[in-house]
Amino acid sequence: MPIRSPSPVTRTALAPLLLALAAALAPLAPAAATTPGARSTLPAPSPEARRLHALFAEAWEDSARRYPEWATYRGDHRYGDKLSDHSPEAEAAARALRQRYEQRLRAIPRERLNAQDRVSYDMFLRNLQQERELDRYEGYRSLSIGSLWGFHTSLANLMRQSPARSEKDLQNILARFAAYPKRVDQELARLERGLQLGWVSSRPVLERALQQLDAQLSADVTRSPLYEPFSRSGKELPEATLSALQSQGQEALRSQVYPAMRKLSSFLRERYLPQAPADGAYQRYPLGAEVYAALVRLHTTTPLSPDEVHEIGLAQVKRLRAEMEAVREQAGFKGSLAEFIAAIKNDPAQYYPDGESLLAGYRDIAKRIDPELPRLFAELPRAPYGIRAMPAFMGPGAAENYSRPEPGGRSAGWFNANALAFQRKPKWAMETLVAHEAMPGHHLQGARAAELNDLPEFRRNAFITAYGEGWALYAETLGSELGLYQTPYSRFGHLQAQMLRATRLVVDTGLHAKGWGRQQAIDYMLEQGGEDPVFIASEVDRYYSNPGQALAYMMGKLRIEALRDRARQALGERFQLRDFHMVVLDQGAVPLDVLERRVDEWVAEQLKRGKAAARKPS
Incomplete structure (x- = not known):
């Protein structure tokens, strides 16, 4: 995700930007492994x-x-x-x-x-x-309200990331509260300009966004996620100072932030929503097909057209469908695949009773993964990671996600889990999700990149969707080597997660380039993967909010797998998976063509080294 x-x-x-707003839980210890050594010393730079x-x-x-x-x-x-x-x-x-x-x-x-x-x-x-x-594309740039992230949740998300240790920290937050009404006015002008250009977010997306907006406006301001830093602070401040700052924070929310957010909400309801299309297919917007083609190139880092991506998706769906059928047979289930999915989805034993138990289940999986990582990775990042609940105002359909650690070890990386989804997230679907969001997925890649001190800062902090999400999806496929997917149910959960990413190739391009409707997209994804309907509806609205982004997962994963297989074939017995992984990771986030060139260079280096060793006298 x-x-x-x-x-x-x-x-x-x-x-x-979307960071969890629930109370921080103690981070897991980093996996035991060789800590990264100093990067090689480079010669003096040229002018x-x-x-x-x-x-x-x-x-x-x-x-x-x-x-x-x-x-x-x-x-x-x-x-x-x-x-x-x-x-x-x-x-x-x-x-x-x-x-x-x-x-x-x-x-x-x-x-x-x-x-x-x-x-x-x-x-x-x-x-x-x-x-x-x-x-x-000024109209495209105006679409800042999404179903999963957007301007309407940006301040609450920022509050969760803001430090709140000192008086200066809280004064900074008060200054941002004071600046927020002006920022809202700027965003309203942007949205109004989008209206004039014929670019308005779709009705399903706006309805979700309005629910998220309203959930932040608690009658008791101390219960709003916007107040979170003032609740978190306290250990380093005198009680009288903290109390005064908390009072100022509450007053600022009532007199500055809440009125601005209500102004935004009123605009969306009264001015924007009445002109919203029933769906957000980019074909319906002026120059929309052109914009979508550009976004496909951006997110996949390839020159592929939407039609080409669509065909790749259909082929992947067919492949994964056959693998899911094979797991059904291994489980000894005699009915159809749809009946098998219904049976395991409706088994009460496959669900946790509450959100805290769900979070504990995720943490247990992470603790099983961590000791196995050194077998697949020569070096692991120093930064720790943890698992916490995402903010409740995002709703039970919101997808899980990951937040990177701050540089210098000032914070952990976080897998933000949807604790509200405990009745919808079966245990057999959890292992592959931890592998994706935490280790060896997003946390390993992102935290490792931050430690590559020979790279300029913009590269250490870069996130290229096809690389980052492609790596995380590839990381899911390593689960069996990490002790995961040991039952037919958990293997099915892994395949279902892969199927989700394959259907995205079909549905995202179908919605924006081939005339698909929202319900058609929902029905297709439910038929192929059997995921939770609430989650799938949220997914489809996400594709309206962020076209092309969902294509990057499977496209990136397929390229990494192809590079691994090509390197293994070229090197034969000299191929070491641990070394291949470090070659992929130690560039930071790069476009797929750049990654391919680097892997090819590494293979050539290994072959040259092998020939040199063979020439040495015994």
């Missing part, structure tokens, strides 16, 4: 390399100033009293700045850079080009 980390290409600076890295550092610092919420998420709290400016003037200035960055980048002779710096050069240029391409 989605990782909660800023993306280089977003409709707003906060659109992809071209110094110019390149100076540009990277300047752009990184500028992003912190312009998008202080983003800085907070990555652990930089210098601008923690500010919210980003999304006025037309600020947006125009940002576009001009990106243009200047591109001009400066192109003035650096790429051929004089070393191999790693050439990768960084290409990725930085790709980011700028993607921003420029999507800047052309």
